[in-house]
Amino acid sequence: MKQKKIFNQDHRTILKRSGIILQTLNDEEIINIINQPMYVSMISDDKLIEFLRVANALYRGGKPIISDADYDSIFLAELKKRNPKHEFLTSVEPEAAFEGAKVDLPVPMLSTEKKTSKKEILFWLEGIEKSATDIGLNVNELRVHVTPKLDGFAAYDDGRCLYTRGDGRRGTDISRVFSRGLAVAGGKRGRGAGEIVVDKEYFEKYLSDHFENTRNFQSSIIREKTLDPYVDEAIKEKAALFFPFSEMPSWEGSIDELRNRFEGITEEVWNYVTYDVDGIIFEVTDIRLKEYMGSTSHHHRWQIAYKTNMEKAIVKVISVKPQTSRSGRVTPVAELEPTKLSGVTISRATAHHYAMVKEKGIGPGAIIELVRSGMVIPKIERVITRAKPDIPDKCPSCGSHLIWDTDNLICTKVGHCPAQIINTIEHFFKTLRNVDGFGLATIDKLFENGVKTIYDIYMLKEDDFKGFGFGEKQSQNLVSELLRSRTQSLEDWRFLAAFGVHRLGHVSCEHLLQHVHLDNIFELTSEDITRKKIFAKKTAEIILKGLQDIRNEFERVKKLGFNLERTKLFSELRKEGAISPITGKQIIFTGAMKHGKREEMEKEARLLGAKIAKSVTGRTDFLVTGEDVGIKKIETAEKKGVRVITELEYLDMIRGYIKK
Numbered sequence: 001m002k003q004k005k006i007f008n009q010d011h012r013t014i015l016k017r018s019g020i021i022l023q024t025l026n027d028e029e030i031i032n033i034i035n036q037p038m039y040v041s042m043i044s045d046d047k048l049i050e051f052l053r054v055a056n057a058l059y060r061g062g063k064p065i066i067s068d069a070d071y072d073s074i075f076l077a078e079l080k081k082r083n084p085k086h087e088f089l090t091s092v093e094p095e096a097a098f099e100g101a102k103v104d105l106p107v108p109m110l111s112t113e114k115k116t117s118k119k120e121i122l123f124w125l126e127g128i129e130k131s132a133t134d135i136g137l138n139v140n141e142l143r144v145h146v147t148p149k150l151d152g153f154a155a156y157d158d159g160r161c162l163y164t165r166g167d168g169r170r171g172t173d174i175s176r177v178f179s180r181g182l183a184v185a186g187g188k189r190g191r192g193a194g195e196i197v198v199d200k201e202y203f204e205k206y207l208s209d210h211f212e213n214t215r216n217f218q219s220s221i222i223r224e225k226t227l228d229p230y231v232d233e234a235i236k237e238k239a240a241l242f243f244p245f246s247e248m249p250s251w252e253g254s255i256d257e258l259r260n261r262f263e264g265i266t267e268e269v270w271n272y273v274t275y276d277v278d279g280i281i282f283e284v285t286d287i288r289l290k291e292y293m294g295s296t297s298h299h300h301r302w303q304i305a306y307k308t309n310m311e312k313a314i315v316k317v318i319s320v321k322p323q324t325s326r327s328g329r330v331t332p333v334a335e336l337e338p339t340k341l342s343g344v345t346i347s348r349a350t351a352h353h354y355a356m357v358k359e360k361g362i363g364p365g366a367i368i369e370l371v372r373s374g375m376v377i378p379k380i381e382r383v384i385t386r387a388k389p390d391i392p393d394k395c396p397s398c399g400s401h402l403i404w405d406t407d408n409l410i411c412t413k414v415g416h417c418p419a420q421i422i423n424t425i426e427h428f429f430k431t432l433r434n435v436d437g438f439g440l441a442t443i444d445k446l447f448e449n450g451v452k453t454i455y456d457i458y459m460l461k462e463d464d465f466k467g468f469g470f471g472e473k474q475s476q477n478l479v480s481e482l483l484r485s486r487t488q489s490l491e492d493w494r495f496l497a498a499f500g501v502h503r504l505g506h507v508s509c510e511h512l513l514q515h516v517h518l519d520n521i522f523e524l525t526s527e528d529i530t531r532k533k534i535f536a537k538k539t540a541e542i543i544l545k546g547l548q549d550i551r552n553e554f555e556r557v558k559k560l561g562f563n564l565e566r567t568k569l570f571s572e573l574r575k576e577g578a579i580s581p582i583t584g585k586q587i588i589f590t591g592a593m594k595h596g597k598r599e600e601m602e603k604e605a606r607l608l609g610a611k612i613a614k615s616v617t618g619r620t621d622f623l624v625t626g627e628d629v630g631i632k633k634i635e636t637a638e639k640k641g642v643r644v645i646t647e648l649e650y651l652d653m654i655r656g657y658i659k660k
């Protein structure tokens, strides 16, 4: 087995900055341990501790050498087995990989005690009840506070400075992140401990090609050097932010409620936020009880974290197949020996890009470790046995020569590559949503018959479809569906989104069209976009290039005549004096509405300039509640400073602004 040198100069720099000097280990041994984790049972205690310290510092420095799961389940577990009372286990895990002044923390930041089973949490609850009884509190009146445990970078904000957790007592001043524009959830500084996090979906979409993991990304926000343009962008888009715990949505209830509905509550809380979550935190709220229970040097006794074990499987790779996306990026898809994981049979997994396939040796016969947690698509966590990877040099679809663009292989035959064309057309009809029958099978068949553009599809007559081998009935249907998609009313932002310009998803399209009329988008310049603060500069440039690429096709398709509903411009609303109280506000509708279908109310709110969201965050302005809304949902929203209003209050608010 060829061993990879994943321990490199970057790692040495981080260790040096963290003040770690290798004493019992050397580079070669570190590489050996990383490559063969089982080797750990044979090393001395000193080496084990040193390896843990090294792994910890590198993890915090943004260059992890082993996965979180391995750190816990192999290395930390080995130490616990050998010496459960070792000071490494009881002290707060150290961190010191960042430059900046070392300062005493205003309040010590302790770790949270972690448990991995429901049984252990129930046992902790019993202890709570016992302590409460000890000091004469009524057990039935106790409240437990439950919040998601963010998997970000822990820091403390005293309103003046932001500190890393450091060793729990002394941290590093990293206030520079705020001068870099990092936003605070809830908008207020000085809210104490929290985490620097990045929106999961945003990370997957825009950052995962550039950063191996979110940990890596979080470190580059903090690190003292020129800010990476992608990081800068994410900060400007508020996809990355500092999230104080006090702003976190939470569930609160009695110990009995928690016992009775443990699974339901933990699942609910897990999904409160759109950031990486690696557990659930339970804590008691009664101050007297907190004082009585106190803390160890490591954690508070009145607080506990529940980390469910992620399911893992060791699987053999059968082959890795390239797939060309509509943008020309070639994605590696690993075909696996079918394996059961979290109750689902998995036979495919994606590797991020071909650079990863090459670097990690993901080839036919490789043995990999697969991890699946919650709803996340399985990802390749670790390669146990490498195999020679197949790196394609030709596009699997058009056979043209592929080129490397940083970590990705790209097919550059835009407009000629079948996969790109077919996926583009599929995206168009999928996004319009008002046309049936144009799935991949139909589009494939049309492509075979030389119909390669959206415009050409709209030009087809019933006889053309029949000539291509579609049945009589189906041909009729396809023609009437195409007609329907042009006559039925369609939001103009949706129409634009259907062309799949990179960085112009649904929300961005709507946002863009609130500033610029659809007819004028091709005249936009990068200066216009940044001056009007529509998008940050880098996004603007990507979007403008993408718009030029679709321009011809867009203009001729639009000329076919679609029944487009124009997005209201902000300037128009203002001019008409019709700027509504909800313009620019983020609104969530929940529960059954009386006024109309929820979807229609959302549409109406959009016409009035509001942004519609689905889950409550610190950025939400109004939660409009219909019938059957749980009290918890309301309390959670109120706690976050969200205005909770009834449907009637909402209607009063927008009365006079509704334009029919």
Ligand SMILES: [Zn+2]
Residues within 6 Å of the ligand: 324, 395, 396, 397, 398, 399, 400, 411, 412, 413, 417, 418, 419, 420
């Ligand atoms: Zn191609």
